[in-house]
Amino acid sequence: MSRLIVSAGRRFGRFTVLFFVVPALIIFCLWMSLLDSHPIWFIASGFVAMPIATTALAFLFGTLFAGFRRSKVKGISEAEAPGLWALWRSVAGPRRAARTVVVLEDNLNASVREERTLFGLLGNRLFLTVGIPLLAVTDETALAAILAHEDAHVRNKDTNGSLNLAEFENGFGFVFEYAPPGTTISGSLLHAAIGWLSESFEREEIRLSREAEIKADRHAASSGAAEQAARALLLLATADVHFKQTVHDPLQHELRGALRPPRPPLDRILEAVGQLREPIFLNACARKAWASPDDEKSTHPSWAQRLAALGYTEPPHLDPIAVTALSTLVSSSTGQRHIAEFDAKWTARMEDYLQR
Numbered sequence: 001m002s003r004l005i006v007s008a009g010r011r012f013g014r015f016t017v018l019f020f021v022v023p024a025l026i027i028f029c030l031w032m033s034l035l036d037s038h039p040i041w042f043i044a045s046g047f048v049a050m051p052i053a054t055t056a057l058a059f060l061f062g063t064l065f066a067g068f069r070r071s072k073v074k075g076i077s078e079a080e081a082p083g084l085w086a087l088w089r090s091v092a093g094p095r096r097a098a099r100t101v102v103v104l105e106d107n108l109n110a111s112v113r114e115e116r117t118l119f120g121l122l123g124n125r126l127f128l129t130v131g132i133p134l135l136a137v138t139d140e141t142a143l144a145a146i147l148a149h150e151d152a153h154v155r156n157k158d159t160n161g162s163l164n165l166a167e168f169e170n171g172f173g174f175v176f177e178y179a180p181p182g183t184t185i186s187g188s189l190l191h192a193a194i195g196w197l198s199e200s201f202e203r204e205e206i207r208l209s210r211e212a213e214i215k216a217d218r219h220a221a222s223s224g225a226a227e228q229a230a231r232a233l234l235l236l237a238t239a240d241v242h243f244k245q246t247v248h249d250p251l252q253h254e255l256r257g258a259l260r261p262p263r264p265p266l267d268r269i270l271e272a273v274g275q276l277r278e279p280i281f282l283n284a285c286a287r288k289a290w291a292s293p294d295d296e297k298s299t300h301p302s303w304a305q306r307l308a309a310l311g312y313t314e315p316p317h318l319d320p321i322a323v324t325a326l327s328t329l330v331s332s333s334t335g336q337r338h339i340a341e342f343d344a345k346w347t348a349r350m351e352d353y354l355q356r
Contacts, residue, residue: 028053073127075101076334083329087140088128091147096154100126104330106266106342108133108239112150126154132266132339135326136273137239138232143325145220145232152219158212209299214309221310230310234318237289237303238282239273246272261350264343277320290315 031049034042078085081102089097108131115125128150138146181188221229247268254262276282294302307315326335 024052073101073103075103075127076330079331080334081330083140084130084135084325087144087329088147091144092151092154096126096151099124100128103127103129104334104338105129105131106133106338106346107131108137108236108243108269110134110146110150112153114154132326132335132342133239133243133269133273134236135330136270136324137276137321138235138325139321139323140325140328141228142232142235142321143329145225145229146236148220148225148229149216149232152216153212155219156212156215158208158215206297206299210301213300213306217306217309226310227316230307230312230316231318233303233306233310234286234289234315235321237292238285238318239276240303241285241289241292242276243269243272246275255350255354258354261347261354264346266339266342266346270339273324279318279320282318282320283315286315286318 027049031042031045031053034045076084081104084102085097088100088102092100109129110131111129113127113129115127128147134146135143217229217233220232247265251262251265251268276285289303290307292302292304294305300306301309
């Protein structure tokens with residue numbers, strides 16, 4: 001049953017709720033028919049029929065208005081990152097770039113998601129998120145391959161994991177926002193009704209995400225730049241291994257028993273980038289990334305699996321990048337401002353955490 005519902009969610013998106021609403025409507029109509037002929041049964045069954053009807057109404061409300069509100073996320077302007085905008089425009093095309101919001105973040109990643117406001121009647125927007133650490137460990141050529149990967153997610157319609165399935169889930173989220181479980185009858189009934197679906201949703205989202213990553217990798221390589229796609233993927237993999245060993249693991253150790261927030265991670269990451277300029281160290285990290293085991297619960301396949309999908313049976317040799325994308329694609333003042341803001345937010349968050 002759960003497979004059928006998840007499959008319907010992938011195919012019909014938010015309109016999958018009709019599979020729930022129609023039976024509820026039939027029950028409601030049968031209940032109303034008892035009003036004249038069997039008033040006692042009408043009153044007795046009302047304790048079941050009314051919550052079912054209100055839950056179905058909440059479902060329809062969520063279907064209609066999930067995604068109605070436009071996101072308030074503000075990205076960086078073209079004046080702040082002229083090179084990054086120009087690169088995205090060359091990869092995605094001017095029409096797709098025109099409806100994109102480019103956002104800088106503090107993680108080693110790039111991602112894209114799509115927002116369809118009111119069924120797309122108020123327009124579709126893309127949110128391209130690019131991490132400052134990613135810009136610091138790639139050059140323009142490598143970043144172009146990564147952006148081609150993100151553009152492939154849009155072309156393959158698998159943004160947000162699976163756009164239809166994501167919108168189906170957003171319908172639930174919208175209802176729970178206005179009818180919280182535990183405080184409202186409708187929310188509690190709906191939560192109880194779909195609780196058993198959560199594991200199925202999670203497994204399907206992981207499966208779809210892993211498939212989407214391989215498809216996007218192959219798309220990025222299909223334009224004749226297979227070597228550059230593999231190089232970009234491996235640069236990202238080496239940085240991931242390096243930052244885990246030199247930044248994230250030591251930072252977790254320092255936070256145990258700390259009285260004050262330690263040095264913020266982004267500051268450490270930008271310092272650790274220098275070690276990746278050494279060819280021997282860089283390729284040693286690449287081999288460690290290749291040997292990393294696959295985590296079946298991760299939304300991404302292992303680095304070795306992704307490179308194998310591009311035809312590699314061992315990690316290719318890497319030459320260190322000469323000039324970072326961070327230095328050429330984003331204005332210096334914009335980069336410094338965002339780095340300072342990210343460090344300040346992390347420090348404030350850790351101060352609150354350590355004071356508890």
